[in-house]
Amino acid sequence: xxxxxxxxxxxxxxxxxxxxxxxxxxxxxxxxxxxxxxxxxxxxxxxxxxxxxxxxxxxxxxxxxxxxxxxxxxxxxxxxxxxxxxxxxxxxxxxxxxxxxxxxxxxxxxxxxxxxxxxxxxxxxxxxxxxxxxxxxxxxxxxxxxxxxxxxxxxxxxxxxxxxxxxxxxxxxxxxxxxxxxxxxxxxxxxxxxxxxxxxxxxxxxxxxxxxxxxxxxxxxxxxxxxxxxxxxxxxxxxxxxxxxxxxxxxxxxxxxxxxxxxxxxxxxxxxxxxxxxxxxxxxxxxxxxxxxxxxxxxxxxxxxxxxxxxxxxxxxxxxxxxxxxxxxxxxxxxxxxxxxxx
Numbered sequence: 023x024x025x026x027x028x029x030x031x032x033x034x035x036x037x038x039x040x041x042x043x044x045x046x047x048x049x050x051x052x053x054x055x056x057x058x059x060x061x062x063x064x065x066x067x068x069x070x071x072x073x074x075x076x077x078x079x080x081x082x083x084x085x086x087x088x089x090x091x092x093x094x095x096x097x098x099x100x101x102x103x104x105x106x107x108x109x110x111x112x113x114x115x116x117x118x119x120x121x122x123x124x125x126x127x128x129x130x131x132x133x134x135x136x137x138x139x140x141x142x143x144x145x146x147x148x149x150x151x152x153x154x155x156x157x158x159x160x161x162x163x164x165x166x167x168x169x170x171x172x173x174x175x176x177x178x179x180x181x182x183x184x185x186x187x188x189x190x191x192x193x194x195x196x197x198x199x200x201x202x203x204x205x206x207x208x209x210x211x212x213x214x215x216x217x218x219x220x221x222x223x224x225x226x227x228x229x230x231x232x233x234x235x236x237x238x239x240x241x242x243x244x245x246x247x248x249x250x251x252x253x254x255x256x257x258x259x260x261x262x263x264x265x266x267x268x269x270x271x272x273x274x275x276x277x278x279x280x281x282x283x284x285x286x287x288x289x290x291x292x293x294x295x296x297x298x299x300x301x302x303x304x305x306x307x308x309x310x311x312x313x314x315x316x317x318x319x320x321x322x323x324x325x326x327x328x329x330x331x332x333x334x335x336x337x338x339x340x341x342x343x344x345x346x347x348x349x350x351x352x353x354x355x356x357x358x359x360x361x362x363x364x365x
Contacts, residue, residue, distance in 0.1 A: 036072055045085070068087075078350050149211075
């Protein structure tokens with residue numbers, strides 16, 4: 023197994039921060055995963071493509087960066103069963119599906135990151151979440167040194183959440199994700215931007231539109247280092263929404279089936295006067311206020327401080343607490359937004 027010490031992670035995180043880890047493992051098989059001691063594995067951070075990670079300090083914990091690759095497809099009369107290894111790039115996997123006539127994931131095109139990270143965050147966009155199509159996840163348990171299978175229900179998926187981000191965090195690693203994609207495809211095109219598509223709507227048309235929309239509003243990390251959407255869109259009760267809507271009638275929102283209302287975090291940040299705001303080499307993107315850009319800072323603390331400032335200003339104006347979607351990582355492992363400096 024490939025192992026490196028005193029290794030720079032600058033090329034491995036989309037904020038382009040020059041942090042260093044004392045040791046990094048690159049396992050490419052289950053056997054190599056099992057070779058990592060329980061002591062080192064349990065104190066490590068699992069790094070995928072580094073597109074949702076903020077290293078808050080100059081040093082990072084021990085890193086395990088899995089390199090398990092492969093896509094297996096089983097076709098039957100009604101659906102496709104697709105087993106995907108964790109290190110596959112998410113967008114490349116979506117392209118593989120569309121090019122193979124396997125539809126359903128087109129709304130999730132161009133989301134950065136790896137397939138293994140997708141269930142952890144339960145990634146979602148344009149009306150669907152990845153959990154809508156996951157039937158199971160294969161997990162390598164560090165203590166047992168063996169693989170364990172989880173059903174969709176056992177994954178405890180929530181909004182940008184799962185058991186892998188909560189109870190199982192730090193105890194293992196996702197090795198494979200299992201998808202079930204029905205042949206009886208149904209377009210999800212009622213989301214703003216997609217509802218402009220001309221009938222008949224195809225999966226290819228949805229994917230092309232999603233890519234166009236994402237490229238128009240989200241900056242390319244290699245040009246402007248960022249982690250995409252920094253905060254979750256807050257979900258509030260109908261009463262809270264009605265009170266806000268009386269004052270801000272043009273506020274964008276999305277109704278949930280249970281009566282709750284999802285608000286647009288980017289709009290809240292923009293209304294708080296922070297669009298384009300900069301300080302200490304970091305700033306809020308000029309076109310999409312939900313994105314924090316690292317313009318020239320070498321310290322993750324400056325990004326944390328800016329996120330706290332944004333939270334404070336939105337709280338003052340709307341009495342809504344924004345919660346980071348990005349994961350905060352310190353030298354000793356994952357930090358809560360509070361311990362990293364948030365509220």
